[in-house]
Amino acid sequence: MNRYTHYAPTGITNCDASILGSSSTIAEDLSLSTQPCLLSLAKNKSSLIRVGGGENFDKVYRAVIAANEEEGYKYHVVGGGAGTWGGLGKVVSEVQQEADSMVVQLEMVLPNGAHVKFGPTDWEDARAEGFTVPRTKVISGVCRSNPDEHDEENWIWERCPEDFDIDFNDLWFAVRGGGGGTWGVVTSVLLQLHDYLPVNPYLFNIIIPSPTEECSAIAPQFAEFKAQYISAPSLLNVTKERSLACGSPDVASEIWCYGDDDVMQAWTRFLDMKNSTNPANVACLGSIPGTSGYAENSIIYTSNDRFPGKVADSPAPMTIGPSVAGVLVPQSWLDESEENIKIVQEHATNTPYYAFGGATASGSDQANSLSQAHRDAAFMTFFSDEANFWGNLFPQMFDISDKTNFPP
Numbered sequence: 230m231n232r233y234t235h236y237a238p239t240g241i242t243n244c245d246a247s248i249l250g251s252s253s254t255i256a257e258d259l260s261l262s263t264q265p266c267l268l269s270l271a272k273n274k275s276s277l278i279r280v281g282g283g284e285n286f287d288k289v290y291r292a293v294i295a296a297n298e299e300e301g302y303k304y305h306v307v308g309g310g311a312g313t314w315g316g317l318g319k320v321v322s323e324v325q326q327e328a329d330s331m332v333v334q335l336e337m338v339l340p341n342g343a344h345v346k347f348g349p350t351d352w353e354d355a356r357a358e359g360f361t362v363p364r365t366k367v368i369s370g371v372c373r374s375n376p377d378e379h380d381e382e383n384w385i386w387e388r389c390p391e392d393f394d395i396d397f398n399d400l401w402f403a404v405r406g407g408g409g410g411t412w413g414v415v416t417s418v419l420l421q422l423h424d425y426l427p428v429n430p431y432l433f434n435i436i437i438p439s440p441t442e443e444c445s446a447i448a449p450q451f452a453e454f455k456a457q458y459i460s461a462p463s464l465l466n467v468t469k470e471r472s473l474a475c476g477s478p479d480v481a482s483e484i485w486c487y488g489d490d491d492v493m494q495a496w497t498r499f500l501d502m503k504n505s506t507n508p509a510n511v512a513c514l515g516s517i518p519g520t521s522g523y524a525e526n527s528i529i530y531t532s533n534d535r536f537p538g539k540v541a542d543s544p545a546p547m548t549i550g551p552s553v554a555g556v557l558v559p560q561s562w563l564d565e566s567e568e569n570i571k572i573v574q575e576h577a578t579n580t581p582y583y584a585f586g587g588a589t590a591s592g593s594d595q596a597n598s599l600s601q602a603h604r605d606a607a608f609m610t611f612f613s614d615e616a617n618f619w620g621n622l623f624p625q626m627f628d629i630s631d632k633t634n635f636p637p
Contacts, residue, residue, distance in 0.1 A: 230283030234381075236417055237292035240279035241304065244269050259371055260386045264348050265333045265419045271352060271363050276304055276422035277333060282415040289420075290524035297425065302521065305423040305487075307331045330362055330592045331421045332405055337413040339395070344373040344416070346386060347397045349594070361588055365596035370397035398596070406599030426487040430517045430526060433482040444513035447505065448481070451514065452580070454499045455484055456570045458492065459583045460563050460607045465495045477583040479610075485523060492516075554618055557606035560586060562626045569625075576616040581608040602636065 244266035258264065265277050280289055286308045293306045334348035347370030352363035372389035389395050404412050433451045434444035455477060457464045462472035475486040484492060496514050500506040520526045558581070563569050573581065585606040593604065612618045623629070627636035 230281075230414075233283040233416065234281050235284050235288060236279040236281045237284050237289050238295070240292065241296050241422070242266065242277045242279070242419075244275045244277070246270060246275070259388065261334065261346055261348060261350075261369070261371060264350055264369075268333050268349055268352070268363075269421060272421065274421055274423065277419050278304075278306060278422055279417055279419050281417050282336075293422070294522070294524060297521070302425045305425045305522070306420065307423070308524070330588075330594060330597075332418055333421055334419040335401075335404065335415060336417040337400075337404070337415050339413040341393060342376075343389065343393055343395065344376055345370050345389065345395065345397075346373075347371070347401060348419075349401070349596070352594070355595070359591055360593060360595070361591045362594050365401070365594040368397040368401040368596070370395060370400075402596055402598050405597040406603075428520055428522050428526075429486045429490055429492070430520055430523075431484040431486070431492050431514055432517065433514050435482055435515075441509075441513075443509055447510055447513060449574070450500075450503060450505070452481060452574060453570070454496060455583070456574065456581070457499070458484070458495055460560065460586070461567065461570060464567060465498055467491060467495050473586060473588075475583075477581075479580045479582040481580045554612050554623075555609065556612060556623075556626070557585070557600075557602045557609050559602075559605050559626055560607040561605065563607050572622065573610060576612055576618070576622065577610040578613050579611050581610040583608045585609070 242265070248263055248266060249270060269275060269277055278289065278293065289306060290308060293304050297304055334346065336344070336346045338344050347368055349363075349365045349367065350369040351367035352365050355362070355364040358364075370389065371386040372393065372395075374385045374387045375383070378384060400412060404415075434440045434448065454465075458467060459472055459475055459477065462469060471490055474488050474490055475484055475492065477484050486492060493511075493514065493516070497506060497511055500510055517526065558573060563573075585603070585608055589606070590604045593599070612622065616622060629636065
């Protein structure tokens with residue numbers, strides 16, 4: 230697929246709000262050309278990027294970087310820490326919103342050979358129910374009637390033959406959260422772009438001239454601070470809004486924030502509560518000034534001779550260790566007791582992946598197959614069975630009273 234058309238370098242579309250007053254409807258537009266922008270505007274967004282089925286996030290990131298450098302920083306694309314992930318990888322945004330809500334339209338080749346294009350064509354406001362994006366009501370799709378034509382300018386989209394028996398509502402539900410390699414081959418996807426927000430990366434025991442023994446000694450305290458700031462911000466007198474602006478890959482030394490944050494103030498308060506507020510300890514955590522975005526920073530600091538100028542996988546592929554369970558730890562369980570955060574720190578076999586919470590629960594169009602566990606999670610981490618995870622911790626985190634229904 231890497232040889233398939235690369236759309237991202239020229240694939241950004243800015244939506245004109247004047248189409249909202251158009252007399253034509255999406256249903257009358259057999260090419261579905263207005264559908265992506267109409268849906269985006271319904272989400273109060275105004276930009277999209279088209280990504281080819283063979284383009285990974287390295288290519289998408291660099292396309293958005295180039296557009297930002299040319300037009301002034303306007304765009305933010307939701308992506309993951311791995312540049313080698315495909316354009317439909319499981320990722321979250323700066324406001325912790327799941328990747329399924331970023332998909333606006335899809336093109337696929339189905340097992341029957343049909344080349345289809347489909348997306349939501351009817352939706353309704355769901356803010357009264359606590360959702361931040363419209364509820365999808367109807368998915369419409371079209372089929373290409375001239376599959377032998379290679380020039381995309383000459384592609385003809387028409388209603389699919391009845392004997393194809395394609396249920397686009399089911400297909401939309403399945404491909405967004407239902408796993409890959411099952412429903413067909415994605416040839417392109419239109420992804421939602423967000424308004425650009427400045428990024429503030431904070432690194433522990435790295436910014437200072439070199440790592441120090443003094444900072445290494447308080448690394449467990451930094452891990453506790455990060456868990457509290459992201460998953461239990463009230464313990465640090467941090468607002469939920471400031472907390473949700475931040476996240477962290479499963480790398481012990483990092484916190485990434487978008488927009489306004491108060492990480493350094495909270496770090497100082499945390500150390501004060503631990504009676505270890507001295508300038509040396511405070512200085513163990515620092516920011517990288519002048520960082521334009523995650524991808525830009527990754528290109529600068531993880532460049533290598535083998536893949537120069539590419540967004541590297543962060544962290545690099547590795548073995549997890551003697552783990553028995555990768556767990557989406559429920560936010561509700563952490564809210565029950567401050568001690569539960571300490572339990573995770575004591576028994577988890579790796580650094581938690583803080584990319585959940587916030588709009589992962591409310592940013593659903595209610596027409597996708599992403600599990601409720603993803604939406605209700607505070608973070609993901611791994612556990613060994615040294616603490617009898619299945620017999621002890623798992624029943625604390627999840628309701629297992631119904632033996633016929635495994636927790637979602």
